[in-house]
Amino acid sequence: MKILVVEDDPPLRRSLIATLESEGNVAVCAETGAAALAMASAHGAGFDAIVLDIGLPDIDGFEILGRLRRKGVSTPIVILTARDAVRDRIAGLDMGADDYVPKPFDPFELVARVRAVARRKAGYAARTVHVGALACDWDAGCAWVGDRRLDLRPREWAALKALAGRAGRVVERDHLAAEVFPDEETPSPNALDVHVGRLRRKLAPDGPRLSTLRGLGYRLDP
Numbered sequence: 001m002k003i004l005v006v007e008d009d010p011p012l013r014r015s016l017i018a019t020l021e022s023e024g025n026v027a028v029c030a031e032t033g034a035a036a037l038a039m040a041s042a043h044g045a046g047f048d049a050i051v052l053d054i055g056l057p058d059i060d061g062f063e064i065l066g067r068l069r070r071k072g073v074s075t076p077i078v079i080l081t082a083r084d085a086v087r088d089r090i091a092g093l094d095m096g097a098d099d100y101v102p103k104p105f106d107p108f109e110l111v112a113r114v115r116a117v118a119r120r121k122a123g124y125a126a127r128t129v130h131v132g133a134l135a136c137d138w139d140a141g142c143a144w145v146g147d148r149r150l151d152l153r154p155r156e157w158a159a160l161k162a163l164a165g166r167a168g169r170v171v172e173r174d175h176l177a178a179e180v181f182p183d184e185e186t187p188s189p190n191a192l193d194v195h196v197g198r199l200r201r202k203l204a205p206d207g208p209r210l211s212t213l214r215g216l217g218y219r220l221d222p
Contacts (some may be wrong), residue, residue, distance in 0.1 A: 001025045001026070001048035001049060001115070001116070001118055002025070002026045002028065002046055002047050002048050003020055003025055003026070003027050003028070003031050003047060003048060003049050003051060003114060004028050004029075004030060004036065004039060004047045004049075004050045004051070004075075005017060005020070005027050005028070005030070005051045005052070006029075006030045006031075006033070006035075006036040006050065006051065006052045006053055006056070006061070006064070007029070007031070007080070007138050008031050008032065008053065008055075008056050008057055009051045009053075013029060013031070014184070015107060016051065016107065016110070016199070017029065019107035019108060019110070019111055020111060020114075023111050023166065024169065025111075028047070032056060032057060032058050032059070033056045033058045033059025033060070033061070033063070033064045034058055034059060036050075036052070036056075036064055036068060037059070037064060040068055040073055040075065041068065042066075042072060047075050048075070048118045048121075049075065049076045049077070049078065049114045049117060049118045049121075050068075050075050050076070050077045050078070051077075051078050051080055051110070051114060052064060052065060052077050052078065052079055052080060052097075053080045053081060054079060054080070054081035054082075054088075054156060055081060055082065061079065061081065061214055062091065062092060062095060063076060063091065065077060065079070065095050065097055066095050066096070068096075069095065069096035074121070075121075076098040076099075076114075076117035076118055076120070076121045076181050077097050077098055077117075078097070078098060078099045078100070078101060078110070078113055078114055078117060079092045079095065079097045079099070079100045079101065080101050080103065080105075080110070081100075081101075081102060081103065082102070082103045083090070084202070086157045089102075089138075092167070098117040098120070098121075099113050099117050101113060108175065108178075129164050129165065129167075131164050131167040131208045131220055131222050132207065132208040132221075132222050133145050133202065133206055133207055133208070134164065134207050134208050136160065136161070138161065141157065143157075145203060145206055145207040146206060148206075150202050150203075151202070152199070152202065153195075155180050155181075155195040155196070156188070156195055156198055156199045156202070158179055158180045158182075159176060159179070159180050159192075159195055159196055159199050160199055161179070162175070162179040162180070163176070163210065163218060163220040164178050164220055164221070166220075167208070167220045167221075167222050168219065168220070168221065168222050169219065169220050170213055170216050170219050171217050172216065172217040172219045173192065173216075173217045173218070173221065175217070176192065176196075176211055176217060176218060177192050180192060180195060196210065196212070196218060208220050208221055208222060
């Protein structure tokens with residue numbers, strides 16, 4: 001996706017760009033409200049989503065949101081702000097925001113929310129991902145290799161979802177562990193290897209290869 005990031009804080013802006021691009025997206029930046037309005041309104045800008053900080057130095061983010069919607073810009077907008085009052089969230093959503101993420105936040109959760117609003121805008125909620133002979137229907141919770149349906153446990157399904165959604169790219173071990181064990185702060189050292197190993201055996205012999213890259217993470221090869 002091509003995403004416009006409107007954020008004036010340099011460290012946070014760099015972090016957002018790095019996270020978005022690590023997921024295969026193209027991040028374009030605007031440091032001021034004026035620049036954001038010009039870029040988002042430009043003919044042919046083609047943004048799939050906008051991440052909009054409210055506390056900008058020149059124009060309030062809510063004002064930017066309102067102007068864009070009045071101009072007919074329908075690009076999905078995720079508001080990013082330190083304001084966590086309910087009235088602020090309601091105001092942003094009523095003005096046309098598609099989601100609202102209060103600071104502090106997990107950058108990968110933000111990317112997931114951006115993907116979600118972009119999918120809704122594209123007009124499809126059901127998603128089927130193909131990786132070689134593997135087909136995954138996220139909404140139905142089913143996966144097949146050819147005509148063979150995979151019998152996956154919840155942890156294995158979580159690992160497959162994280163890996164298949166980034167097929168061909170390395171998923172860092174810590175990132176995969178966070179998705180496989182969302183409710184556990186410190187899973188046992190070999191717990192992730194156990195579930196990845198089970199998933200690898202269920203994909204074999206005719207499914208995509210699940211590679212372990214020592215010191216880096218895992219990759220599902222198309």
